[in-house]
Amino acid sequence: MSLQIADVGKDFGRHTALRDVSLDIAAGELVCLLGPSGCGKTTLLRIIAGLETASRGRITLDGEDLMQQAAHQRNFGMVFQSLALFPHLSVEDNITYGLRLRKVPAAVRRKRAAELLDMVRLPGVARRPVSMLSGGQRQRVAIARALAIEPRIFLLDEPLSALDAGLREAMQIELRELQQRLGITTIVVTHDQREAMTVADRIAVMNGGTIHQMGNPLDVYRRPADKFVASFIGQTNLIPANWQGEQLDVRGTRFDPGQATRNTQPETADGRQIWLSVRPEDLTVLDQGAPADPNAAVMEAEVRFIRDVGASIEAHLELPARDDLPPQALVALVSRDKMQHLHSGDSTRIQLSAESTVVLAS
C-alpha cells in the first residue's frame, strides 16, 4: 500500500521536532529515514504509527485518511528499538498476541506462529520464554510478531542497533530479503548510513526536523544535495573554494568544475565561499613524476599518516596553510601498490577531477 505524508509537523511545547515534512512512499517500497539523533526521524515514524499525534499535516494510506485512526486501529506492524517483547509471555504467545486480539482460533494461531518462526529462521523456540533468547533471536521474534498481523505497513525503529556489528550486517541483508519476498511497504528509521544503503530503495536524509535529501542510496551518496548530506552519508573531504567567474579558486589553484554536480551557480554566488565535496576514493594521490590531468586541480600535500585496515588503506594528508587559510586535512583511499611509495612526512601531489567533485554552497 502506498503512503502519502503531506506537510506533517510536530511541536513539543516551544520545540519544533518536525518541520512540515512531505514524503510519498510507493507500495512495496522500503524507505529509510536516516539522520543523527534528534533529527525528527523517530518522531515522524511514531506519527505514522499513530503513537504520536501530528501538530499539522495529513497522512493518507491509499487515499484513506489516517489522522482519525488510533494506533490500534491502523493495523501497522512495528519493531521497536527496545524490541518490546512481552517478558511475561512465551515466544509463541508474543507472536500470536495480535492474532488473539483478532479472535483467531488457537490451532490456527499455533500454525501461524510456527510458519512465522520458520520465516525468520528461528524454528523450535515457540515454547521458550523470551528471556531465554539471545539478542539476535529476540530481534527475529520481534519481526515475526510485527508481521503476524499481516500489517498494511511495516515500521522499524532502529531495529538492529542492539546487535553487535557482525550480526547487524547479516540481519540487514536478511531483513531486506524478507521485505522483498513479502513485498510489504516498509519504513526503517536508522542513524547508520551503511544500514540505510544496504536495505533501502530510497533514503530520506533528515536533520533538524526536515528532509535534506530524498533519493536512491547511490544517488544520495554520489550527488549529495548539501554539506550535511555529503558529510553524513559516508566519509567525505570538504574543501573550501571560491567562484572566480566560471572557474573555482581552490587554495590558489584554478579549477574548472565543468560537469561537476553542483547546487550553486557562479552567477548567483560570485566571490562567495563554497565547498567542494570529494569522496576519499575519488581523491587521487599522484605518483612521483606522473603527469597530472590538465583539467584537474593539482595541489601539494603532506602525508601525515597511513591507516592500513587490511581491506582498504587510507592516506591521511594535509594541505599546508596558505595566506589566511589554515591547513586542511584530507583523506584518500590508496591502493596497496601506491602505499609502498608513501611514508608519513613525505610531500606528494593530489588531484581533484571535475566528474568526481560535488560543488556545494551550503
Next chain:
Amino acid sequence: MNTTPAPATTLQGFSRSESVAMAWPMIMLAVFFVIPFGTMLTISFFERVPGGFFEPGFTLESYARFIDPFFFKSLGMTMMIAASASVICLALAVPFTWSLSRMRHHSRVFWLVALLSILSLSEVIIGFSWSLLLSRSTGIGNILVWLGIENRAPKLSPGLGAVLTGLCYLGFPYAVLVLFPQLSRLDPTLHEAARMLGASPRRAFMNVVLPNIAKALVAAFIMVFVFTLGAYLIPQLLGKPQQWTLPVLIADQALFQSNLPFAAAMSIFLLGVSLSLVVCVGWLGRTAPHDQDDAHDDARSEEA
C-alpha cells in the same frame, strides 16, 4: 583486585569494628522490639484480677475468650475493612501511578511532593478532617443540597464508607510509593507494542502492564493491608461501634476495661493472623508469572 592482606576477622570476613557496627541494629531491635514483645507475650498468660490489674501466673483464660461469636465477628470485620481498603487503594493507585510515571519531570515531582506531604499529617488530623468533611452540618454533602440534588445533607460519618475513605487516604501514598519505582522502570514501549498489535490502550494496560508489575502489586497490597489492619484512630473516629476493628477493641480492653492480659492476647492473635496472611500472599506472589526483574537478570546473565 585488593591485594592488601585481610585484617583479622571475626565474622565471615568482616573486621571487628565492622562486626560491632553491624551488631548495632540487632541490639536496637532486641531492646525495642523483642523485649516489649516478650513482655506482652508473658502478660497474655497472666491472670486477671477483676476490677484491678493482673498478677503473675499461667492461664489460657484470655485466649479462651476468643471462642466467642462477637470476637470472630470483629475479627472478620477487621479483615474485611483492611482487605477492602487495600483493594480500593490499589485500584486508585495503579492508574494514578501509571500516569505519574509517564508525566514530564516537573509535574511528576509536584505530585510526589504532594503525596509525601500527606505522609507528614498525623492520623488524628486526617481522622478529624474527614469526620468534618463527611458530617451533616459542614460536610461535602451540602454541595448536593446546594446543587439541588438532595433536600437535606446526608450524614456520611460515622459509617463503613467513612472508615474506608479515611483508610484509603492514609494508605494511598504508601501504595504509590511502592508502585512507582517499578512502573517507572517498566519499558513504555511494551504498552505501545501491544497497541500496535491491535490492543486498545486499556486492554494493553491490562494485558501487558499489569502482569509485569505483579510483584509490586503484591508488595503494595501487603503494605496497605498490614497498615490498615493496625489502624486504630480512623475506625474509632469515623466508624460506628460495629465497624470497630480489633485494634480499637484492644485499646478499649487495655485502657478502659483494665484487662491487659486479654488485650495482650488479642494483640498476639492479630499479629499471628496478619503475619500468616502476609506469608500467604507473598507465597502467591512468588508463584505469579515471572516479572521484569527476572527477565532482565536472565538477559544479563546470558550476555555475560
